[in-house]
Amino acid sequence: MEHQEGKQEFNITVYTENQVGLLNRIAIIFTRRKINIDSLNTSPSEVGSVHRFNIVITETEDVVRKLCRQIEKQVEVLKAYYHTNEDVIWQELALYKLSTDVIAEKVSVERLLRENGARTVAIRKDYTVFETTGHREETDNLLSILQPYGLIEFVRSARVAIIKDSEGFNAKLREFERLEPGDEVIENEFLNEGDQVFTM
Amino acid sequence: METQTIASQEIAVESPAKEITGSAALLEALIIEGVSTIFGYPGGAIMPIYDALYDYNEQLKHVLVRHEQGGIHAAQGYARTSGKVGVVFATSGPGATNLVTGLADAQIDSTPLVCITGQVFAHLLGTDAFQETDVINITTPVTKWNYQVTDANELPEVIAKAFYIARSGRPGPVLIDITKNAQIQKFKFKGYTPCNHIRSYRPKPIVRPQFIQQAADLINAAKKPFILFGQGVILGGAEKEFAAFVEKSGIPAAWTVLGAGAIPTSHPLNVGMLGMHGNYGPNVLTNSCDVLIAIGMRFDDRVTGRLDKYAKQAKVIHLDIDPAEIDKNVKTTVPVWGDCKETLPLLTASIEEKTHPAWLQLFHDHTRQEIEQVIEPELNPTTDEMTMGEVIKQLNELTKGEAVIVTDVGQHQMVACRYAQFNKTRSNVTSGGLGTMGFALPAAIGAKFGTPEKEVVAIIGDGGFQMTLQELGTVMQENTDIKIIILNNRFLGMVRQWQELFNERRYSFVDMKSPDFVQLASAYGIAGKSISDRKDLPSTLQEMLAHKGAYLLEVIVTRENNVFPMVPQGCSVSEIRLK
Numbered sequence: 079m080e081h082q083e084g085k086q087e088f089n090i091t092v093y094t095e096n097q098v099g100l101l102n103r104i105a106i107i108f109t110r111r112k113i114n115i116d117s118l119n120t121s122p123s124e125v126g127s128v129h130r131f132n133i134v135i136t137e138t139e140d141v142v143r144k145l146c147r148q149i150e151k152q153v154e155v156l157k158a159y160y161h162t163n164e165d166v167i168w169q170e171l172a173l174y175k176l177s178t179d180v181i182a183e184k185v186s187v188e189r190l191l192r193e194n195g196a197r198t199v200a201i202r203k204d205y206t207v208f209e210t211t212g213h214r215e216e217t218d219n220l221l222s223i224l225q226p227y228g229l230i231e232f233v234r235s236a237r238v239a240i241i242k243d244s245e246g247f248n249a250k251l252r253e254f255e256r257l258e259p260g261d262e263v264i265e266n267e268f269l270n271e272g273d274q275v276f277t278m
Numbered sequence: 279m280e281t282q283t284i285a286s287q288e289i290a291v292e293s294p295a296k297e298i299t300g301s302a303a304l305l306e307a308l309i310i311e312g313v314s315t316i317f318g319y320p321g322g323a324i325m326p327i328y329d330a331l332y333d334y335n336e337q338l339k340h341v342l343v344r345h346e347q348g349g350i351h352a353a354q355g356y357a358r359t360s361g362k363v364g365v366v367f368a369t370s371g372p373g374a375t376n377l378v379t380g381l382a383d384a385q386i387d388s389t390p391l392v393c394i395t396g397q398v399f400a401h402l403l404g405t406d407a408f409q410e411t412d413v414i415n416i417t418t419p420v421t422k423w424n425y426q427v428t429d430a431n432e433l434p435e436v437i438a439k440a441f442y443i444a445r446s447g448r449p450g451p452v453l454i455d456i457t458k459n460a461q462i463q464k465f466k467f468k469g470y471t472p473c474n475h476i477r478s479y480r481p482k483p484i485v486r487p488q489f490i491q492q493a494a495d496l497i498n499a500a501k502k503p504f505i506l507f508g509q510g511v512i513l514g515g516a517e518k519e520f521a522a523f524v525e526k527s528g529i530p531a532a533w534t535v536l537g538a539g540a541i542p543t544s545h546p547l548n549v550g551m552l553g554m555h556g557n558y559g560p561n562v563l564t565n566s567c568d569v570l571i572a573i574g575m576r577f578d579d580r581v582t583g584r585l586d587k588y589a590k591q592a593k594v595i596h597l598d599i600d601p602a603e604i605d606k607n608v609k610t611t612v613p614v615w616g617d618c619k620e621t622l623p624l625l626t627a628s629i630e631e632k633t634h635p636a637w638l639q640l641f642h643d644h645t646r647q648e649i650e651q652v653i654e655p656e657l658n659p660t661t662d663e664m665t666m667g668e669v670i671k672q673l674n675e676l677t678k679g680e681a682v683i684v685t686d687v688g689q690h691q692m693v694a695c696r697y698a699q700f701n702k703t704r705s706n707v708t709s710g711g712l713g714t715m716g717f718a719l720p721a722a723i724g725a726k727f728g729t730p731e732k733e734v735v736a737i738i739g740d741g742g743f744q745m746t747l748q749e750l751g752t753v754m755q756e757n758t759d760i761k762i763i764i765l766n767n768r769f770l771g772m773v774r775q776w777q778e779l780f781n782e783r784r785y786s787f788v789d790m791k792s793p794d795f796v797q798l799a800s801a802y803g804i805a806g807k808s809i810s811d812r813k814d815l816p817s818t819l820q821e822m823l824a825h826k827g828a829y830l831l832e833v834i835v836t837r838e839n840n841v842f843p844m845v846p847q848g849c850s851v852s853e854i855r856l857k
Contacts, residue, residue, distance in 0.1 A: 094478070098426075099415075110419065144602070150601070151602045153476065154479075155478060264432060266403060269403065
């Protein structure tokens, strides 16, 4: 995709509390402005009660800066940062499922997989699953290579990114949690009790 | 916002864990938070709370509105005049969705509210149960915070967070959705402790002294400095600090619609209103000043007009409690993050005492032109029919600027804001950011509950009045002493004005027929009168103000009057038109 003037990929890193509904609160900051989220990863950080979002969008820096301030304004957001691709090390993970027969028969497939740094995750009688990590072009490249060999299924993860200049993040986060441990997330415990309750 | 005093944390109920219902715990919490008035409407999913309320009738005044939208606007009016958090009860489903307009209004105008909605039983969530709606997701974009409680044990802490979030930092609306099982559930209530800290939430940015100094240096060197102030001054309770800053600096100051009243209209350095229908001088001279000092305002597009031609020559100092506002619309030279109650005194201490007579004279020169071409014909018309402006002028003479003026949205709103006199802070209640027609009548009811000692006058157009006129029922039931002035031009006036100016007078669906408003008021037992003759205006206004209890006055005004000055959309503030 050709980018409009001044637009480029930005990696937005957000540390948040682990709360129901927060994903939506963050997502609508983008959708309200009709900005597409290219990639979104959210999972617990090294501190269990704190989640880390990695969001990738293509925008101008001015817009991204404003978005980060709007994100940080949310009550349950601890911090939001943005970085260009040059400022981060990032990876995406891809899984490829192929017929075991094809791989066994065609020697070239084995070579191609090796050349592209793919690792075998599972081997079954009827199928085999390979994995690669890398940038989009790399996982895409292997995808197009395997396409002619009866690819059965393909999946790719969102991007995860490490910030090059992130001195002290881990220590700060652990200290933050030590000083004031986070609340546990409370979910609806009653969903499967419908039959036992009579209501009008 | 610290105007609401919390009777310190020790008040927390100490009795070791008595068993009470979630509903009772909610009401106990409200009492400790200092809530005295609730605006609400019952329904199936909030019935346990209403049942508990039956026993709290002495401590908590509940105002039964006629529609949930009326309830939330009333709570907004209450919050705006009293400085306290407005509280609303509504049921699930349609009750909750009827709150959405008010939430959006409160969100954009930074009004502190706590809305409690009932919800279906937790085990029914997601089953499309009767009156179930996903209120949390519907209201996420229009609340500062929201939360669904499915277990009564969560309630005390969640309510404490709700009040803290609503009133602290940049205030805003909070919605708490409580499933019916949690309302009924008995649990060990260990007491209620108000919240004053959430680890992920920083209500106020840290004040940075170096920016205060940089701002002071710019102000001290300025030849033509200009202050723009907004509601932030009022929300921060910083009126005194602001007046001290203005008076020491000698800088002319102009207000946004929501900033009106932060210093009195008659203050010699108050040079008028900003924006699309603001005063001539403040708009034109925005593009002549050398230093622009924006205080607790957010450079709304109705204030700035065309951004790429807005104050490009000026250095901009922006004082705001919300870091997201800095550089959002207008690029700042010096950002002064923080609560203006803290930053203004620091700034005042660092600036030199000055006057700017020649620069101030420029504002007066523009005012003179505006008086000749716009104000004089509006306030002292020679036409047979009355203008909206002369009604406001007469009202000023009678209330002496001491009344709370609540306005709806449209031409009458702009005329009222332009010409009404405000001596006191928290006396201008209007829907600024969202522009919600139908706001004024319910907001006036709430405004009266918020400041019962003041005269509350609602000024409403014939269109807006018909959007929420059912709240006359609330006025009747509560004997609310509000005065309602309907400025009836038999048009949706502002849209008609635009159609006249920009759509070649193609009056597309703006011609509005109205009922007999006086008879309508009479059906609700409310006194009223309709006048169309100028000579009746002073005496009828007097009669209205002297009347004990609610009064509805309809004034038939000229049909096709336009509000000027006007910055046409897409134009620069300096291209403001006087006609």
